[in-house]
Every structure is written in structure tokens, then in C-alpha cells.
Amino acid sequence: MAAGVRPSKPGGPGAGRSERPKLEAMLELSYVREHLAEVEAMLANRGATVDLTRFRELDQRRRALILQGDQLKQERNQASEEVARRKRGPERDAPETAALIARNRALGEKITALDAESKAIESEFDPILLSLPNRPSAATPVGRSADDNQEVRRWGQARTFDFTPQPHWDLGAKLGILDLDAAARISGARFAVYRGAGARLERALANFMLDRHTAAHGYTEVLPPSLVNSQSLRGTGQLPKFAADLFKCEGADLWLIPTAEVPLTNLYAGQVLDEAALPVCVVGYTPCFRSEAGAYGRDVRGIMRQHQFQKVELVKIAHPEQSAADHEKLTRDAEAILQELELPYRVMNLCTGDLGFSASQTYDLEVWLPSQNAFREISSCSNFSDFQARRANIRFRRQGKNKTELAHTINGSGLAIGRTWIAVVENYQQADGGVVIPQALRPYMGGLERMQ
RNA sequence: GGAGAGGUGGCCGAGUGGCUUAAGGCGGCGGUUUGCUAAACCGUUGUACGGUCAAAAGCUGUACCGGGGGUUCGAAUCCCCCCCUCUCCGCCA
Structure with missing residues (x-):
């Protein structure tokens, strides 16, 4: 018998008993069995009933x-x-x-x-x-809803306007850079058409973010498929529980990705990484598709909540003992973009009641939107501990050891392009309805200083 | 989309129904010897789910040869379906 580890075969992470393929659980079975009371308390904190x-x-x-x-x-x-x-x-x-x-x-x-x-x-x-969600980390505050999230820090000063700031959909329509009527005709509600400088702004933001994350923050740029199979979606936790939020292709086992997190994390599914290679840091720019079932009347106007939007995503495969620090660093990498764009924001530490299914800790970055007089989410940076790694079978081997261990996975938006577009247009708007281009973006806008 | 060839462990690769406990090699780990970024020799080697145990270690059982199903007392091996890779053809940005 040869040494080393057998990787899972294509077609299933970790083939287990032949009559029972390995269950892609989030929590280890033996852990749940031996800590039943603890798990029940954890579920109660999350507001779940199992x-x-x-x-x-x-x-x-x-x-x-x-x-x-x-x-x-x-x-x-x-x-x-x-x-x-x-x-x-x-x-x-x-x-x-x-x-x-x-x-x-x-x-x-x-x-x-x-x-x-x-x-x-x-x-x-x-x-x-x-159906058991991940265990919140000790750094996650206990709470019932978004109202109990903790503000960690705040950056920048909300601008004071000597006129009433307009919402982005009004600004966009008047400037001819955003055409929601056309989008409704060719696709339907919750789609957008960008035109002229508006389309260029979208492209400028993506290029700006990719350049920063690769050159300044050390991520490797990856351009992955936008359609993935159901196995990949199980690996990152979207399936089986959240199928209703996804778009599926008819007649094929292919789904439109809701985030680049899915293909980027699954790049390492079934792999055994060298300890020295950690953390693996990748960044990808992709469209994201969400059916947003259950979103009801929220954010019906404008491009806040779309069936398709573009996003630059940061993903790390991390060492278990370093993942908390790597999570902090990834969050700072996303914040750096907002700072360079000079957009005021705050960082929220999500409480147990607001935490996503797969996450053990999440920082949301919330950018200031003048038209709403509120902070709104523009990035979500999460540490998944070994939860996704267990499902996707992402492992690493310590130096000089035979045994493999589950790695940790971390990801965050760096940033959501559509919402950054909104933030730029609204925060940089002028009394006459024009929009000043932030300094950092001008090289990416062919030197354009102002949209008029 | 069509035809053909393939998929065996970390990697390469043998294996056409039971003497296979998946040969052999490479790599990894441990050791011996020799000495100087090395070689030779010996040993060792995966995952999951159970059992035993207060627990761990250990011992022990089952399953795993791309995935699923079937035939058989018995399947890596035979049959069916699916997925993927390679070669050629067709189509195409």
C-alpha cells in the first residue's frame, strides 16, 4: 500500500461506504453526537429549530x-x-x-x-x-437579528449636502448611464443596462479592484466558469438547502453561480495542499446570478438587488491556526478599496442570529448611501472554519506529517461592483446632477473627471 | 453531435471472476551505515463509517479501483446507464 492520501474522485468528494456515499455534512457527526446539548444551544442562538x-x-x-x-x-x-x-x-x-x-x-x-x-x-x-449550520466562532456576538450586530469600526465622514441628494436611479437615468426600462424589456425586472460612462464605470471599478488585490494584496487572479455543477454548490453549502435562490440550466447539471466563491473555493476541492502553500489567495471577477426568491418588496428600485450583478471576490484557503488572522487581513483588503475610493463605511461583526448558514464569523462592510441616509452592505467577509472544507474535501498536510487535516476557507467581496457603482454615483453627485469621478478611478476612465 | 481509446492509491503502473491482503516502481516518513547540500540498505505508508475503551493510543470489522445500478456464493475484473480525459471527424466565437 502506498503512502499518502487518496483524493476524492471526480464525481464525489470522499467516496465512503459503497451503499452510503459520504455525507457532506457541515458538522462532524461524532461532534454532534458527543455535544448534543452544545449543538442545541448553538442552534437556538442562531434562531434555528432542529x-x-x-x-x-x-x-x-x-x-x-x-x-x-x-x-x-x-x-x-x-x-x-x-x-x-x-x-x-x-x-x-x-x-x-x-x-x-x-x-x-x-x-x-x-x-x-x-x-x-x-x-x-x-x-x-x-x-x-x-440542515445543521456551522458553529459560530467565539468572536461572533450572540444576538437575535441584524439589530444586534456589533459595529467594529467606522471610516470616513459622511458628506454633508447643501442640496437633497438624489437616488442613483434618478441620477443614472438623467445622465444616460443607467437604463432600467431597456433592461426590463429585454430581460425583466431586476436587471440593468449600463451605457456610455456608466458601462465604463462598471469596467473601471472591476479593473481597479483586480489591480489592487493582485499587485498590492498578493492575490492570484483567476477567471473561472460562471456555470458550475451541483457538486460544487454542495461543496460551498448553497445546495441542497438554498436551491430556490439559484438559477438552474434546463436539461443539464449546470447552475449559474451566485458568487465566484463557488468556483474559486472548489478549485481546491479534493486537493491536499502543502502546509507551506497556505494561505492560498485568489481573486476573481465574475457575474453573479441570484433568483432572490423571498426578497419581496425590498430594494425594488434601482440596482441594489439584481438577478445579475458583477462582483470581485476574494477567496483564501487558510491554515486552521491562521484563519482568524487571515480573515482579518482579507477584510482589510476589501476595506482598502473603499478607502481608496474615499467612500465612508463601517464594519459590522454579525451576531449569531444574522450569521449565514456556513459561516463561523462574518464582517459586513456597509457603505454610506446619501439618498437612503443609511449604511448598506457592500461586502461580506466570512470565515467558514472547516465547514466548507469538510464538504468540499479541502485538506492540507503539515510539514513532516502523513496525516492530512481539513483546511479553513475564507471569502469576501472585494467588492460588489453594482453596489460600489451606486456608492460612487450617490456620494460623488453634484447639485447639477453631475458625478465627479473619484481620483483613484480616473486612470481607468480614460482620465475622465466628471460625468455630466 | 459522431467514431475509437481510456479512467487503478500522493504520482507512475501491473492486474480479464476466488492462490489480490491491489504486484512493482517513484515519492513521503522512520531507522542503519557511510560522511558533507548526497548515496545505499532496512522498515513503514490512505480515507470513511462502526465495534472495543472513561478517553486516547492500540486492537478489530466493514466499505472504497471515475459515479450509479445489475449478475454471482464471491466483482478492480462480466453486463447496463451516466460523468470525465485523449485521438480523429463535424460544428463554432
Whole structure:
């Protein structure tokens, strides 16, 4: 037997028992079993309700079935070996050999029945385990809703206007840089058409961000596919629970990515990385597609909430002992963009009640929007600890060790282009409806200083 | 889309129904010897889920040869479906 680790095969992270492919759980089964009370408390903090009594029953039943099945299989394996031995010798046609085969056949039927029972148990058991969200880190404050999020720091000063600031959709329409009517005709609601300097602004923002993250912050630029298979979406946690938020291609196992996090993180699915290679830092610019089911009447005007938007995404595969520091650094990398654009913002540490399903800690960056007189999310930077890594089977090997360990994954928007577009247009608007181009963007706008 | 060839462990690669406990090599780790960025020799080597144990270690069982299903007392090996890779053809930015 050779050394090292077998990577998972294409087609499934970690092939487990043949009759039971490895469950892509977020939390380790043995952890849940041994810390039931802790897990229940964690779920309560998150405001989730999961029936762990049923979990315990099913777990016990499941283990009993595995034990029984494994014992029968052992018997069958031993008997088959005996048959093989006899077939090679003079006992090949003895009546005992035939009897042995007959007995083994009966054993096989029992095993088939047991396996069917196991499958039935697992069809109820697996969804419970899959529905468990990640454990919030100690740095995550306990709270019920977004109102309990903690402000960590604030940067910049909200500009004072000597006129009433207009919303971006009015500014955009008057400047001829944003055409939502045209978007509605060719696609429908929640799509945008950018024109002229507006389209160029979108492109300038993307190029500016990519240049900063690659040259100044040390990320490697990656241009991934915008369509991915369902396995990748399970790896990062969007499936199976959040299928309703996604667009799926008809007649193929392909989905439009809701964020570059999916392809960028899955670049390393099934891989074993060298400890020295950590953290792996990649940045990608992609369109993002969200069906936004359940968004109801929120942000119906303008381009705040779209079915398609563009985003520059930062992803790190990190060492478990460094992931908290790497998360901080990634957040600062995203903040640097806002600072260079001179856009006021604040950093929020999300509480347990507002934390995403897969995250253990999240900082939201909220940019100031004058027309709303409020801070609005423009980036979400999360540490997923080993949650995604377990599902996507992303591992690393410590120097001089044979054993592999789960890595940690981190990602954050650096930044969402559409919302940055809004922030620039609204914060830099003038009394006459023109928009001044921020200094940092001018080289990317062909020297343009003002949209008029 | 069509035809053909393939997919075996960290990597390469043998293996056409039971004497395979997946040969052999490379790599990794540990050691011995020699001495100077090295070589030779010996040993060792993955994952998941169970059992045992207070726990860990250890011991032990089952499963895993691209994925799923089937045939069989018994499948890496035979059959069916699917995915991916390569070569050629077709189409195409």
C-alpha cells in the first residue's frame, strides 16, 4: 500500500461506504453526537429549530444496523474465502461446498434486506445532519437579528449636502448611464443596462479592484466558469438547502453561480495542499446570478438587488491556526478599496442570529448611501472554519506529517461592483446632477473627471 | 453531435471472476551505515463509517479501483446507464 492520501474522485468528494456515499455534512457527526446539548444551544442562538431528539434515535438505530450488517458481511467474506479454497482443491464438488454456497446465498438476502433498512433510516437522518449550520466562532456576538450586530469600526465622514441628494436611479437615468426600462424589456425586472460612462464605470471599478488585490494584496487572479455543477454548490453549502435562490440550466447539471466563491473555493476541492502553500489567495471577477426568491418588496428600485450583478471576490484557503488572522487581513483588503475610493463605511461583526448558514464569523462592510441616509452592505467577509472544507474535501498536510487535516476557507467581496457603482454615483453627485469621478478611478476612465 | 481509446492509491503502473491482503516502481516518513547540500540498505505508508475503551493510543470489522445500478456464493475484473480525459471527424466565437 502506498503512502499518502487518496483524493476524492471526480464525481464525489470522499467516496465512503459503497451503499452510503459520504455525507457532506457541515458538522462532524461524532461532534454532534458527543455535544448534543452544545449543538442545541448553538442552534437556538442562531434562531434555528432542529429536532435533535429524532437525530439521537436515528443515530442509534443507524449504528445498530451498521454493526449488524458489518457482522453479516464478515461472515459472508469468510464463507466466500472458504468456497474459493475448496474450489481449488479436491473438495470442489463435495456436497458441503454446495451447502456452503446455499448458506451464503441466504446470508446475501439478509444483507440486502438490512441495507434497504439502513437506506430508509439514512433518508431521514442525512437531511437532519445536512440542515445543521456551522458553529459560530467565539468572536461572533450572540444576538437575535441584524439589530444586534456589533459595529467594529467606522471610516470616513459622511458628506454633508447643501442640496437633497438624489437616488442613483434618478441620477443614472438623467445622465444616460443607467437604463432600467431597456433592461426590463429585454430581460425583466431586476436587471440593468449600463451605457456610455456608466458601462465604463462598471469596467473601471472591476479593473481597479483586480489591480489592487493582485499587485498590492498578493492575490492570484483567476477567471473561472460562471456555470458550475451541483457538486460544487454542495461543496460551498448553497445546495441542497438554498436551491430556490439559484438559477438552474434546463436539461443539464449546470447552475449559474451566485458568487465566484463557488468556483474559486472548489478549485481546491479534493486537493491536499502543502502546509507551506497556505494561505492560498485568489481573486476573481465574475457575474453573479441570484433568483432572490423571498426578497419581496425590498430594494425594488434601482440596482441594489439584481438577478445579475458583477462582483470581485476574494477567496483564501487558510491554515486552521491562521484563519482568524487571515480573515482579518482579507477584510482589510476589501476595506482598502473603499478607502481608496474615499467612500465612508463601517464594519459590522454579525451576531449569531444574522450569521449565514456556513459561516463561523462574518464582517459586513456597509457603505454610506446619501439618498437612503443609511449604511448598506457592500461586502461580506466570512470565515467558514472547516465547514466548507469538510464538504468540499479541502485538506492540507503539515510539514513532516502523513496525516492530512481539513483546511479553513475564507471569502469576501472585494467588492460588489453594482453596489460600489451606486456608492460612487450617490456620494460623488453634484447639485447639477453631475458625478465627479473619484481620483483613484480616473486612470481607468480614460482620465475622465466628471460625468455630466 | 459522431467514431475509437481510456479512467487503478500522493504520482507512475501491473492486474480479464476466488492462490489480490491491489504486484512493482517513484515519492513521503522512520531507522542503519557511510560522511558533507548526497548515496545505499532496512522498515513503514490512505480515507470513511462502526465495534472495543472513561478517553486516547492500540486492537478489530466493514466499505472504497471515475459515479450509479445489475449478475454471482464471491466483482478492480462480466453486463447496463451516466460523468470525465485523449485521438480523429463535424460544428463554432
